[in-house]
Amino acid sequence: MSADFSWERRVEFCETDAAGIAHFSSLVIYMEQAEHALLRSLGLSVAHSATAIPDDATPDDSTWRNVSWPRVRVECDFLSPAKFEDIVSINVFLSVLGKKSVTYQHRLFIGTRAIATGSMTSVCCKRENGTLVGREIPAEIRDALSTYQKS
Amino acid sequence: MSADFSWERRVEFCETDAAGIAHFSSLVIYMEQAEHALLRSLGLSVAHSATAIPDDATPDDSTWRNVSWPRVRVECDFLSPAKFEDIVSINVFLSVLGKKSVTYQHRLFIGTRAIATGSMTSVCCKRENGTLVGREIPAEIRDALSTYQKS
Amino acid sequence: MSADFSWERRVEFCETDAAGIAHFSSLVIYMEQAEHALLRSLGLSVAHSATAIPDDATPDDSTWRNVSWPRVRVECDFLSPAKFEDIVSINVFLSVLGKKSVTYQHRLFIGTRAIATGSMTSVCCKRENGTLVGREIPAEIRDALSTYQKS
Amino acid sequence: MSADFSWERRVEFCETDAAGIAHFSSLVIYMEQAEHALLRSLGLSVAHSATAIPDDATPDDSTWRNVSWPRVRVECDFLSPAKFEDIVSINVFLSVLGKKSVTYQHRLFIGTRAIATGSMTSVCCKRENGTLVGREIPAEIRDALSTYQKS
Numbered sequence: 103m104s105a106d107f108s109w110e111r112r113v114e115f116c117e118t119d120a121a122g123i124a125h126f127s128s129l130v131i132y133m134e135q136a137e138h139a140l141l142r143s144l145g146l147s148v149a150h151s152a153t154a155i156p157d158d159a160t161p162d163d164s165t166w167r168n169v170s171w172p173r174v175r176v177e178c179d180f181l182s183p184a185k186f187e188d189i190v191s192i193n194v195f196l197s198v199l200g201k202k203s204v205t206y207q208h209r210l211f212i213g214t215r216a217i218a219t220g221s222m223t224s225v226c227c228k229r230e231n232g233t234l235v236g237r238e239i240p241a242e243i244r245d246a247l248s249t250y251q252k253s
Numbered sequence: 254m255s256a257d258f259s260w261e262r263r264v265e266f267c268e269t270d271a272a273g274i275a276h277f278s279s280l281v282i283y284m285e286q287a288e289h290a291l292l293r294s295l296g297l298s299v300a301h302s303a304t305a306i307p308d309d310a311t312p313d314d315s316t317w318r319n320v321s322w323p324r325v326r327v328e329c330d331f332l333s334p335a336k337f338e339d340i341v342s343i344n345v346f347l348s349v350l351g352k353k354s355v356t357y358q359h360r361l362f363i364g365t366r367a368i369a370t371g372s373m374t375s376v377c378c379k380r381e382n383g384t385l386v387g388r389e390i391p392a393e394i395r396d397a398l399s400t401y402q403k404s
Numbered sequence: 405m406s407a408d409f410s411w412e413r414r415v416e417f418c419e420t421d422a423a424g425i426a427h428f429s430s431l432v433i434y435m436e437q438a439e440h441a442l443l444r445s446l447g448l449s450v451a452h453s454a455t456a457i458p459d460d461a462t463p464d465d466s467t468w469r470n471v472s473w474p475r476v477r478v479e480c481d482f483l484s485p486a487k488f489e490d491i492v493s494i495n496v497f498l499s500v501l502g503k504k505s506v507t508y509q510h511r512l513f514i515g516t517r518a519i520a521t522g523s524m525t526s527v528c529c530k531r532e533n534g535t536l537v538g539r540e541i542p543a544e545i546r547d548a549l550s551t552y553q554k555s
Numbered sequence: 556m557s558a559d560f561s562w563e564r565r566v567e568f569c570e571t572d573a574a575g576i577a578h579f580s581s582l583v584i585y586m587e588q589a590e591h592a593l594l595r596s597l598g599l600s601v602a603h604s605a606t607a608i609p610d611d612a613t614p615d616d617s618t619w620r621n622v623s624w625p626r627v628r629v630e631c632d633f634l635s636p637a638k639f640e641d642i643v644s645i646n647v648f649l650s651v652l653g654k655k656s657v658t659y660q661h662r663l664f665i666g667t668r669a670i671a672t673g674s675m676t677s678v679c680c681k682r683e684n685g686t687l688v689g690r691e692i693p694a695e696i697r698d699a700l701s702t703y704q705k706s
Contacts, residue, residue, distance in 0.1 A: 115591060115601060116427050116584050120300065120420035120488055126324045127278050127285075127418055131569050134278070138568060142640070148568060149639050173277045173309060177328035186422055186602050187595070266440060266450060267433050267578050271571035271639055278569055282418050289417060297419060300488050316541070337451050337573055340442070422602065428582050428626045429587075436580070451573065475579045478628035 106193040106209075107250050109139040113188045123183035129190075130178055131217050133208045136192035137222065140206075144246040169243065171204070171224040172234055174190065178208075178220035188212045196251040201238055202226050257344040257360075258401050262292040264316040264339045266310040274334035280369050281329055282340075284359045288342035288373065291357075295397040320356070320394065323385055329359075329371035339363050353377050353390055355398065406512075406549040407472050408495040409552050415490045431520050432480055433491075435510045438494035439524065442508075446548040471545065473506070473526040474536055480510075480522035490514050498553040504538055506549065545550035559662075560703050562592040566641045571604040576636035582643075582671050583631055585659045589645035591674065593659075597699040622696065624657070624677040625687055631661075632675035641665050648706040654691055655679050657700065 115129035138148050165197050184190055188213040191211045198205035203225045210218040226243075239247075282375040289299050299322055336339055342362045349356035354376045361369040377394075378385040390398070419430035428531075440450050478502055486492055493513045500507035505527045512520040528545075529536040570581035591601050601624055637643055651658035656678045663671040667687045679696075682689040692700070 114584075114588055115421055115585065117419055118422035120422070121321065121323070123420045126327060127282050130281060130327065131278050131567075134569065135567050138640075147640060159534050169492045170272065172272070172334075175328075175330050176277065176281065177326075179326050180324055183323075187591075187600060208437055251394055265433075266572060267436065267439050267580055269573035271573070271575045273573045276569050282416075285418065286416050289489075298489060336666060338440075368525060423623065423625070428629065429584050433580050433628070437610075472574065474574070474636075475633055477630075477632050478579060478583065479628075481628050482626055489662060 103125075104252065105248055106197070107136070107140040107143065108154065108191060108193050109136045110191045112190055113133065113184050113186055113190060115185060115186050118186050122186055124188075126178070126180055129210060130176060130220070132190060132192055132210065133178065133194075133206075133220050133222060134173075135210065136194050137197065137206055140194050140250060142219075144249060146197055147247060168228040169237070170227050170229065170234060173222060173224050174203070175223040176220070178218055180218050182212075182215055182217045184210075184212060184217050184253065190217065194250065196228075196247060197221070198223075199247055199251045199252065202221075202236055204239070219241045257343050257346045258286045258287070258291040258294065259342060261340055261342045262286065264335050264337055264341060266337050269337050274336055277329075277331055280331065280335065280361060281327060281371070282328065283341060284327075284357075284371050284373060285324075288357055288361065289343050290358040291338055291345050291401060295400060297394060297397060304349065316331065320388070320391065321378050321380065321385060323361055323378055324373060324375050325354070326374040327371070328373075329341075329369055330357075331369050332403045333361060333363075333366055333368045335361075335368050342366065343402065347398060348372070349374075349389075353387055355390070391400075406554065407554060408497045409438070409442040409445065410493060410495050411438045411492055412493045413437065415492060415493075416485050416489055417488050420488050425487055426490075428480070430480065430481055431486065431512060432478060432522070434492060434512065435478075435480065435496075435508075435522050435524060436475075436495055438496050438510065439508055442552060443532050444450070446551060448545060470530040471539070471542065472529050472531065472536060474529055475524060475526050476505070478522070478523040479524075480520055482520050483484075484514075484519045486514060486519050492519065496552065498507060498549060499551055500524070500525075501541075501546065501553045503540055506541070519530055557648070557703055557705065559648045560589070560593040560596065561644060562589045563642055563644045564588065564621055566637050566639055568639050571639050575610070576638055577641075579631070579633055581612060581672070582633065582637065582663060583629060585645055585663065586629075586631065586647075586659075586673050586675060587626075587683050589647050589661065589675075592702060593647050594673055597702060599699060601698060621681040622690070622693065623680050623687060624684065625680055626675060627656070627676050628676040629673070630675075631671055633671050635665075635670045637663075637665060643670065647649060647703065649700060650674070651676075652692075652697065652700055654705045655689055676692050 113124045119125040197207045205223045208220045223241045226239045228237045264275045270276040344360045348358045356374045359371045377390045379388045415426045421427040487495045495511045499509045507525045528541045530539045556589045572578040581642045646662045650660045660674045679692045
């Protein structure tokens with residue numbers, strides 16, 4: 103049974119609003135940033151899914167690296183407010199690791215107080231002639247992502 | 254049968270991301286901005302729910318105006334990308350006008366192309382001693398909001 | 405003597421901060437958005453400086469259209485706060501229309517109250533092998549921009 | 556001779572734009588965030604300038620804590636682009652520690668490559684009847700800030 107990936111950051115002043123709390127869109131953005139941190143922790147990147155061409159690169163590697171992850175669904179429940187300079191912990195795991203898409207589940211805390219829960223779904227794509235086309239998740243990336251999968 | 258409230262705005266450059274399209278959080282923010290525009294169109298404001306004290310103000314009016322709308326849930330499906338300088342139309346109606354909460358449904362278009370659908374739920378609150386406490390939606394505000402309710 | 409270009413927009417809730425006013429970065433962003441609106445008013449775009457290939461396109465047109473405007477300097481003085489739902493007018497003119505760069509001057513108002521003044525300088529570039537290289541401002545674009553030049 | 560205060564953060568995806576680089580407003584916001592981090596490192600906060608009432612609190616302490624820092628001027632020169640996932644170091648020192656205002660100088664780097672320089676000026680204020688009024692910088696805060704002053 104794997105542990106969640108966990109990442110944290112501070113609420114910045116520009117992310118608060120006139121109600122005196124973090125604007126709801128800031129929490130949704132934290133969810134995305136935690137995903138990107140999860141990918142980095144696995145040696146991947148959301149912008150190009152391998153950070154370096156391996157030493158034993160083959161002609162297929164350029165194909166293998168042509169991976170991006172457009173977001174197709176977001177949902178978030180807001181439970182409690184976050185304020186300027188609060189430290190927010192974002193816990194993430196994968197609830198779905200499909201053939202062509204991934205669903206992440208997020209739980210946000212300040213200390214032990216839950217402030218939000220949410221999920222985000224991204225589809226695996228490659229860029230062809232300037233547009234994004236769906237593709238299967240490459241095996242190496244699937245293996246890496248399974249680190250944080252919960253069934 | 255009421256029509257949707259409709260509002261539009263242009264995608265600004267700072268709202269795009271390195272994938273060359275409007276960042277998903279921008280579309281979620283457009284949904285909120287369209288709600289605020291809907292409230293304005295009814296003479297209300299999300300920050301204080303009446304823009305002016307009526308001529309026939311009574312002592313109860315200050316209570317009546319102590320209304321704010323913290324967001325408790327957001328969901329959004331992204332169907333198609335939006336680019337810099339695209340004009341996005343956001344159509345909004347109320348699917349739930351409860352005793353203490355409201356759920357809005359949003360459909361976003363560029364011309365006739367649907368780019369996103371979503372919903373947002375806000376609860377009616379008053380500010381008491383610096384914190385927000387749930388309250389019933391005042392009758393005058395409920396009447397105004399019913400303009401865009403669909404059953 | 406040319407008039408300023410003028411553009412206006414409303415302060416959105418997500419642009420306010422916990423001090424109850426528009427965050428200073430929002431005003432800086434309004435300055436950029438007004439520049440983009442000025443360019444649009446002249447049939448140009450900051451992302452590609454002609455919105456359509458003219459009917460009488462020649463082989464040089466692709467070169468002519470390869471124009472972008474990275475920002476090299478911003479300054480802004482903040483005079484008075486802006487609040488949620490205020491309408492901000494941004495007046496813009498060109499104080500410098502150089503061979504390779506442009507400096508815009510901005511004055512922001514709410515009604516007759518000045519809330520900020522600032523300037524921004526952008527250099528004319530073309531994209532070559534994935535990086536930006538300085539270039540002279542094409543004559544057609546210079547002519548268009550001179551509409552809002554003040555000497 | 557004091558050292559600069561130094562703080563670093565990663566460029567997030569939502570801060571990039573369609574030109575593939577961090578939007579200029581992101582760098583300006585990093586400058587503000589580094590100031591807030593400098594204040595935190597001294598036990599202060601931009602929102603209320605002491606994080607806790609000291610043990611030997613006197614009736615004057617509530618006055619002493621009524622401090623905020625509206626920004627009155629920002630300037631920034633952009634030297635080189637920052638990309639998604641770059642780590643940006645922001646070095647800050649005070650070039651002016653006046654009776655009622657402070658000017659910070661910022662230098663931003665990615666590794667040894669300078670990407671921006673800038674400055675920001677804030678004035679010391681207290682809140683009176685809902686508006687901000689200028690005040691002298693309290694001696695305790697001045698002492699703390701002098702840690703990063705360069706003459």
